[in-house]
Amino acid sequence: MTTMDTSEFIDRLNEDLASEYQSIVQYTQHSATIKGAEYRSIVEELGNHLGQELEHAKTLARQIDFLGGTPTVVVPAVPDTPDGAAALRTDLELEERQLQRYRERVGEATELGLPDVAEALRPLLQQTQDHVSDLRDALGD
Numbered sequence: 001m002t003t004m005d006t007s008e009f010i011d012r013l014n015e016d017l018a019s020e021y022q023s024i025v026q027y028t029q030h031s032a033t034i035k036g037a038e039y040r041s042i043v044e045e046l047g048n049h050l051g052q053e054l055e056h057a058k059t060l061a062r063q064i065d066f067l068g069g070t071p072t073v074v075v076p077a078v079p080d081t082p083d084g085a086a087a088l089r090t091d092l093e094l095e096e097r098q099l100q101r102y103r104e105r106v107g108e109a110t111e112l113g114l115p116d117v118a119e120a121l122r123p124l125l126q127q128t129q130d131h132v133s134d135l136r137d138a139l140g141d
């Protein structure tokens, strides 16, 4: 990693926060609209993800505020999906991007001398890995 200061780190946390907003909107829509017996258990799982995404958003907002930043209120656009499989594929891709982001963020927090922030982000890292696993299983990946 090259030179990164706290202000750049706060910008990245705000991008993480916006991505969690997208998850909340996406899972709200998908858990209500994905139909079919084959998707019954993953749809129930999406409802559980949704609750955890709200916690992730709250954690990020608190860390951003603690570091002196302002938590974003910008919600990214959610892509249209033609069917359940495409919706789950979109969910998986978003979770995989988030997993990569949190892996980077925990390392960056540590490098910036913010082990408390790294610790606060750790549950997001583990739960995002679980969400990736759930979606991969559902899609047979």
Ligand SMILES: [Fe+2]
Binding pocket: 020, 023, 052, 053, 056, 098, 128
């Ligand atoms: Fe999340």
Ligand SMILES: [Fe+2]
Binding pocket: 023, 049, 053, 095, 127, 128, 131
């Ligand atoms: Fe997630």
